Amino acid sequence: MEYSPPPLFKQGAPARVKVTVFALISVALLVVDARFHALTSVRQVAATVLYPFQMVALMPRDAMSNMGSYFSSISALQKEVRELKSQQVAMAQAMQQAQLQTAENGHLRKLMDARDHMPVRSMMSEILYDARDPATRRVVLDRGSQNGVKLGLPVIDNAGVVGQVTRVFPFTSEVTLLTDKEQAIPVQVLRNGLRSVAYGRGQSGQLDLRFVAPNADIVVGDVLVTSGLDGMYPAGLAVAKVTQVESVAQGAFGRVVCQPLAGIDRHRQLLIVMSDQPAQPRPPAEAPKANGNTTSRRNLPKMEPIPLPPLPAQPLPPAQPPAAPGTGGAAAAGAPAAAGAATPAATAPAAGAPATQNRPAAPARVTPPAATTPARQPAPARTGEGV
C-alpha cells in the first residue's frame, strides 16, 4: 500500500456520525432506564467503580470537619456533654416508663388476640452527599447491599422518619426523602388515630395530607406518626407536625400542611430501620365472613371500599317516612356526615371502619330520623351510604 494517504487524514468516523450514534445510545439508555428499570446491573457496576473516587472526593470535606472538631474548644465540648447528660436523664425516665408500657401493651395485645409489634433492628449510617438534581430530594448513605441494606427500608433520625431507600448499590444506597414529590407515607394522627397518607411537596420541604374531609379532626400542632399499614414502615415512628389546616369551602376536601420532624439538614448520622417484616400476605377477600366474627378487629380489611349493592334496596324504604315530616333545620348537621361518608377509604377514623363491617345497617339508620331530616330526597340516601 505505498500509495495510501498518510495517516494525517485518517480522522476516524466523522463527528456527525459519532454524535448521532452516541445520542441515539443515550436516548435508548434513557428510555430503557425510565420505562423498564432494566439497567440496575449497569448502575451497580458503575457505582462500584465510582466508589473509591467518591470517597476521595469527599475527603477534603471530611478533613475540614475533622479539623474543625479538633479545634473546637473544650468549653463547647463540655457544654455538649452537659446537654447530652441532661438529655439522657430525661430519656431514662421515659425509657423506664416505656419498658413498663411495652410489657403492659404486650399483655393487653395478647388479651385482645392482636398481633405483636415486631421488634425492630436498625443500622447506623452516614449521609455521604446530597444528590445534585435540584428537582428531587435524595441523599446518598454510606451503607449498601454489602451491609444488608435492602430496597424500601425506612430511614430515620433521632426525631422522626427521614425517607426510604430507593436504590441500593454494593457500598452505598440512595434515600429518597419524605419531602420528595413522589414519596408517600401512611400516617395517623397520634392524638386520635385518624389515618391518612402524607405526600411530599417537593422543594418547600413540607408534607401534605390531601383529600382530608373538611370536618376531620386535625388541628394545628397534631403529631403524625406512621400507621404501619403499608408493612414497610414500622408503626409509631414520628413523621411530622401539622402546621396549617386549610379548609376549603363546602364539599371540597381540606388540605393539611405538615412540617417533617426529622431534620436532615442538621445531622449526618441516620438510622436505617431493618424492618424485615416479610410482606404481609394480603387477606384475600374477607368481605363475606367479616360480618360473623368480631374477635380480632385488627385483621379486618379496613381500607376496602364498602360494598354498595345492598344500599339502594334496603335503606331507602325505611328512610322515606322521616323525610316527609322533615323540618329542614338540621340540614347543616347532615352535611358533614355526608362528606365524611364520601371518603371512607381515605379518612375513615378507626371507629368507623369496624362499625361498618360488623353491623350492616341498623345503628346509622336510627340516627337520621332523629337528627337529620332534610326535606329533599337525596340527603337520606346519602346518609344511608355511610352505613
Add this chain to the structure above:
Amino acid sequence: MPTRPHYILLPVSPLFIAFSLICAFMLNLMPWGRWIGAPDFVALVLVFWGIHQPRKVGIGIAFSMGLLMDVHDATLLGENALAYTLLSYLAIMIHRRVLWFPLVTQAIHVFPLLLMTQAIQVAVRFAVTGRFPGWLHFIESLIAVALWPAVTWLLLAPQRRAVDKDHTRPI
C-alpha cells in the same frame, strides 16, 4: 480587531488531558449538595478540550464521562451522557472559529453550549418527572462561563513556553 499575539504552544500531553478530566470529575463529585450555581466542571473541561484538542477529546470520551456522572448524580442513565455528547459535538463544530477571539468573546461563544447542556438535563428530568427546577438553576452556566478565562489559563499552562527572548532558540 485588536491584534494580540498568538503564541505557539507545545504539543499537549494526553496524560495531562486525562489528569484534567479526572480533576474535573473529582470536583463534580464533591458534595455540592443543593448549592445553587455549583458549576459543572466536567462540562467545562470537555468544552475546553473539544475546542482546543478536538482530535484528542472527542464525543466518545464525553459520552462516557456523562455516563459516570449519571451514576453519581442518581439520575436516569443517559441524561448527562446525551447532554455531554451534544456539547462535545458543538464544541468540535465551533473550534476553528472560537480560538481567534479574545478570551471574553470565547466565553460568550461557549455560553450557549453550556446553557444547552443544562437545558437538555432539565428537559429530560421534566419529561420523566414533570418537575422544573426553576430558572435560577441556569445560573450554573453563567458561573461556568465566568470560569472560562481561568480554565484556559490553567489548562494551557503546561503547553506554554518561555516568552523571554532567547536568540539561540529557533522560535
